[in-house]
Amino acid sequence: MKLESKPEEKVRYLSLVRREGGEPVIGIPYREMSVDPDLVASFVLAIIIFENRQLKTFTKEGYVVVIEEGNHVVGLLIVDKVDEDDSYRSALRGIIERFEAEFDAQLNNWKGDIRPFREFALRILEVYPYNRLDWELVPKLLPESNSHPERRENIPWSVGQTDVMLSTILGFINGKRTLNEIAEQSGFTDSEVMALVSMLSRYNWIQMTQRLEDTSVLEKKMEPPKVMVGAYGEQLTKLVEQCDGKRTLQEICELLPFNIEAVKTVARNLIDAGVLGFVEST
Numbered sequence: 601m602k603l604e605s606k607p608e609e610k611v612r613y614l615s616l617v618r619r620e621g622g623e624p625v626i627g628i629p630y631r632e633m634s635v636d637p638d639l640v641a642s643f644v645l646a647i648i649i650f651e652n653r654q655l656k657t658f659t660k661e662g663y664v665v666v667i668e669e670g671n672h673v674v675g676l677l678i679v680d681k682v683d684e685d686d687s688y689r690s691a692l693r694g695i696i697e698r699f700e701a702e703f704d705a706q707l708n709n710w711k712g713d714i715r716p717f718r719e720f721a722l723r724i725l726e727v728y729p730y731n732r733l734d735w736e737l738v739p740k741l742l743p744e745s746n747s748h749p750e751r752r753e754n755i756p757w758s759v760g761q762t763d764v765m766l767s768t769i770l771g772f773i774n775g776k777r778t779l780n781e782i783a784e785q786s787g788f789t790d791s792e793v794m795a796l797v798s799m800l801s802r803y804n805w806i807q808m809t810q811r812l813e814d815t816s817v818l819e820k821k822m823e824p825p826k827v828m829v830g831a832y833g834e835q836l837t838k839l840v841e842q843c844d845g846k847r848t849l850q851e852i853c854e855l856l857p858f859n860i861e862a863v864k865t866v867a868r869n870l871i872d873a874g875v876l877g878f879v880e881s882t
Contacts, residue, residue: 607687608728612663613637613678614692616699616717618710622649625673626717628724633678635661641676648674657685670696672707691727698723721757722765726791729798735780739773739797739806740872753803762796769796770805775868778811809871810878812849812864817879819845824875832866839866845879 608630615627615637622645629637640660644667647653658665659681666677666688675696677688699720700707706716733739742751758766765788772782783793800806810816820843829836835858842852849867853860870876 607691608730608732610680610682611677611688611728612680613641613676614695614724614728615641615676616673616696617641617645617676618707619649619669619672619674620710622646623712623714625714626720626724628721630728630730633663635663637678640665640678644676645674656689666692668692668696670700672700695724695727715759718757719760719762722762722792722795725757725795725798726789729794730802731798732794733779733797733801733808735783736778736811737808738775738778738811739782739800739808740775741770741773741806742804751804755799755803755805757799765792766796766799769793769800773806775809776811812868812871814850814860815848816867817845817848818843818867818871818876819879820875821877822875824870825873828869828873828875836866836870839863840870840875843867843876 611630612633613627613629616625617623618625624638624641627638627641640658640663644655644658644665647658648655648667648669656667658667662681663678664681664685666679666685668675668677668689673696675692677692679685679688682688699717702720702723703717742748744752755766768786768788769782772785777785779793779797782797783790786793788796797806801808820840824836824840835856838856839852839858842855847855849863850860852858853863867876871878
């Protein structure tokens, strides 16, 4: 069977629920739904747990609920309508097996505290990250701002070892390293890095940009703000006007002439301000 290239794009909600009692252990919303996923999950669980009926798939308003049962938990994976759910079912089964193996003691001696299970979100996001980012892109940390209150939202999964790993990844983000370079230097697996970075992207801690190279081609998008012109002087205006969507940065530096590293520094600020933008290479 041919698997979809980005199966997580169809994932809406993933939940693990305790078989005995029906308590939600962990639930990760991925994308908005036209129905309340918790109500759908409650209905399915009532059939499985309280009516003791076998149910592997349930369809509701265009969504498919893939259901797998473990020894201690029931897994529910809500996805957009698909022709085959084998790959999703296999992934969900693997998530349940790993969860029950990792938390065997807590599940056998249930005390009602679900907080320790939040750390397992990282392992779920290794399988289905919020989004799968390009390894050659460069993450840049977004500054906190009163005008953008949605930035740097609280990451609910930033607990325990996951919090330590997120801090490590943040330490490598400098606006210059690609995701691939961060993965190599962090020592984490590719799936862990993708899961962690997808958290940072989902909760608006970072934005992804192309790497600025000598061969990068930029074009003018708008006039530079007066404050930037005042800070950099007339040379900034000259640089902006030379970014015509055809010349590389190296060619512009030879023409003006400017120092290439200084131009890159200024160009990054101009890109962030929306003055310049990349031209896709052909």
